[in-house]
Amino acid sequence: MLRPTTATLITVGAVLLAALGGIAWLGVTGGAAPVHVVIICWLVLAYAGSGLVAWRCRPRNRFGPLMLVTGFAVFASALIWADGTGAHTIGQALDVVPLVLIVHVFVTFPTGRLHGTVEHLLIGTGYLAALGVQLVVMALGGLTPHRLAAVDAPGVAVIVHNVELVVVSAVALGGVALLTVRRHRHGRPLRRSLTLLVDSFTVGLVMIAVLLVVGALGGPPFPALQHVFPVVQRISLALLGVAPVAFLAGLLQARLARTAVGELVVELRRDEADLRTLLVRALRDPSLQVLYWLPPFGTWADQEGRAVTLPADPARVTVIDDEAGAPMAALVHDPALREEAALLDAVAAAAAIALRTGRLQAQLRANVEELRGSRARVLEAGQRERRRLERDLHDGAQQRLVALSLNLGILQHRLDADAEAKALLAQARGEIAVSLAELRDLAQGLHPAVVSNHGLAVAVETLAARAPVPVRLEVDLDGRLGEQVEVAAYYVVCESLANIGKHASAASASVTVARRDGQVVVEVVDDGIGGADTERGTGLRGLADRVEALGGRLRIWTPHSGGTRVRAELPCE
DSSP states (O other): OOOOOHHHHHHHHHHHHHHHHHHHHHHHHHTOOHHHHHHHHHHHIIIIIHHHHHHHHOTTOSHHHHHHHHHHHHHHHGGGGOSSHHHHHHHHHTSSHHHHHHHHHHHSTTTTOOOHHHHHHHHHHHHIIIIIIHHHHHHTTOSOSSSOOOSOOHHHHHHHHHHHHHHHHHHHHHHHHHHHHHHHHHOSOSSHHHHHHHHHHHHHHHHHHHHHHHHHTTSOSSGGGTTHHHHHHHHHHHHHHHHHHHHHHHHHHHHHHTTHHHHHHHHHTSTTOOHHHHHHHHHTOTTOEEEEEETTTTEEEOTTSOEEOOOSOGGGEEEEEOTTSOEEEEEEOOGGGGGOHHHHHHHHHHTHHHHHHHHHHHHHHHHHHHHHHHHHHHHHHHHHHHHHHHHHHIIIIIHHHHHHHHHHHHHHHHOSSOHHHHHHHHHHHHHHHHHHHHHHHHHHHHOOHHHHHHOHHHHHHHHHHTOSSOEEEEEEOSSOOOHHHHHHHHHHHHHHHHHIIIIIOOSOEEEEEEEETTEEEEEEEEOSOOOOOTTTOHHHHHHHHHHHHTTOEEEEEOOTTSOOEEEEEEEOO
């Protein structure tokens, strides 16, 4: 559609005012009820006036011209009040067409275009019945007086007319069904004006459809309803006139929303500004989501760096490109905003710099998530390898050393006469015992089998008993934890006690292990000299890596001459 010129808009507006005056004159001279005349004027003004504004604001959209045609069709149907046979004939021929046009308007909202076979079939059937069958009825001598009667078959005309009314009623109910399916599929409209538009149309159209069927069946079934029937008809028509006004209010609201772009620019300059909150305010869409394209991962991600999938409905997505034309971000929004392309473009342009920053932050968070997952996988692989080595040492070298020690013991008893040989054998068995102890310590360092077999509590008690200083131990655990969590907590205690023995010059230490609020908290405190090197110490750094890989946190307090406190918090839910 072409943008209407000012002269065109003025001309159409003048014709509209003339049409309203004509309806009032026809109603007065034709003896129509004043209330009915007011309602018809209301419908013409609502549809034609709103269509005129929509055409001016959105010239490329067919919706405005379609509403204009609907408004003038209502005026044309009002010609039925005219005394002149020609004007009356036109009004009689177009009497039911406005109802089908109203269905057409709302089925095609907000683009004005029909989509799919069902919509084309529904609206085509409506026009065929409202205009084609109506002309057949008039040609058969029905709905007189007019100039189209070709044969005198009023009985047949009545039957055909009733069929016409039922078909048009079915078309109206079909339009309601389409709107219901859309709401079920896309959810309730987020904008209040659109909700009012859809709801008022639905109620009014259902009432009109029921009235058509009742009229086709000969009127209300009870005489008491004869006086109610016209009232319900007028209420139904008035409701159908509310819908385009609601649309017009939404259109004006969207234009006013563009003034919020300037405020958006100012707000985005603040470092603490929440991008999504500002965009929601500017677009007036609480469902808005801001997604970022992350080239290193080849995926879309939310603000937390989590991978997401774009909605399949293209009307809900606006992709924003960077300077090179590559996707940078996407706004997932209410489909109704698709008709406000200027607003979307303005908001996207204003937020471009913030969106670049947001993408960098999302990519950083995604990198952190990937690093965390990688560390966890490395830790798990290392843990499996340690477990395998510990098992191989236990089942292999340790068993062979034990067997060798037993054989040497048997040989020692058989050499009663050779004291020197017995002494050498005793020395060899002592060396084997030392090697066996060292091998057990090595295997325990690779993987603490006592943790896997007996649990963290028993393993920590064993460490406390073998510690180089007296240890006050407190363990508060209600059952087993995950193996990785137990192993990590064990190593925190093991490494901390080893450091106390090597560097702290402490007289005593305390170890606390407890489960609190979905975490296992491990704390080791000594009364030594403090001053531990937390930066270059590979043992403490390795502990931090192990704890953080499980989503936990390791903190160390080590003031000079104040002892050292190591605290690890590991999630255990």
